[in-house]
Amino acid sequence: MKTVLTCTVNGIEHTVLADTRDTLLDLLRDRIGLTGTKEGCGNGNCGTCTVLMDGATVNACLILAFEAPGRDIITIEGLSDGGRMHPIQEALVAHGGTQCGFCTPGIVLSAKALLDTNPQPTEADIRHAIAGNLCRCTGYGKIVEAIAAAATTARES
């Protein structure tokens, strides 16, 4: 069954024809065309589909599209400023905190939610913030270093 849904993504209001069974992830990728948000496990374990909903990280695969109207949703596409990468993205590049890159959009948004509320996180805070984001390429050491560096850069600027 089809339904018309209106929701705000990255500050832009979208009115789209959706399937009533769509998840927020389906809505973002297949109806709006924002494919930066990835589907990994599809059941809330891996965090690759992490987006911000009213400022808090959520797994888009665990949310019905019906729940999106009235919420402020930010995806990875909403972070770059006119094509310039967000400082968290720059830090991940500089520290080699990415390999295949599939988990990276989710990691960036989890890091952003952390730094927005806790500008001076400890290593334990960072590890807790990304506990719900699984990376299968590598260890988490460089990712943690990159987020710590992004926090330092943000405090100094």
Added chain:
Amino acid sequence: MQAFEYLRPETVEAAVAALNESGARALAGGTDLVPQMREGRRSASRIVDLKHIGELTAITVRPDGSVAIGAAATATAVSRHAAIAATYPAVASSVRLIGGVQVQNRASLGGNICNAAPSADAVPALLAQDARAVIASPQGRRESSLAELLHGPGRTSLSPGELLVSIVLPPHTPRSAAAYLRFTPRREMDIAIAGVAAWIALDARGAIAAARIVLASVAPTAIRAPTAEAKLIGEQPTSALLTEAGRLAAQDARPISDTRGSADYRRTLVSVLTARALADGCAQIQAGAP
């Protein structure tokens, strides 16, 4: 996933009316329900979203000191609530063990209870604090102990048409404290092989006046450890006594062997975690817990 109708009521009464139909399911955080529906393990012809009902998302400190937590309040909201963090730290810390941050931002306290996993991380601390449940139905409201709500893996005692409205933590007992400890191979994003919550109250002489020990992942539901509790009453909380309580709690457990651990391993974990949780509670009281 089958097609469904989506409703967003704004009062408990409207939600109860909407749920009083076969095929209707309540949706709070959706962290269990949505994947269950996508994988065909649960079906629904009507989804009733509870997150727009003020009473179901509110956390209220009552005049008598008790705290009512709306069943759709998120784990994040529960863990960050000042009164819960100050007075019921075992509850605040246990909900921070549910999944990762993304899940905690959505998962509800009522959902963790009603999904009825024997390993549900929110449940042992709530039972140790002697929490009660407020339940609404077309006939009105009733209250029961939270323990009565839990019937088995994936099963509660809620009748069709009944809705869990809130969880009530009773007023704080002076010189009491609780702790919940679980064992997982990984620190985060894992399911407890065994978990133990302990609540303990000391009298003016420092002897144990009352105790509740709750064991998780070692029976079809979280269960009390009555033999271990009885051993403690009237005694000074020496480490020998707490170790003995752990040994008795391991006998009170009814674990199975599965891929996550053998029954013997689970009993050993119960023994160790019980002694540690009791010691944690005593330390909080001695450190001047409220």
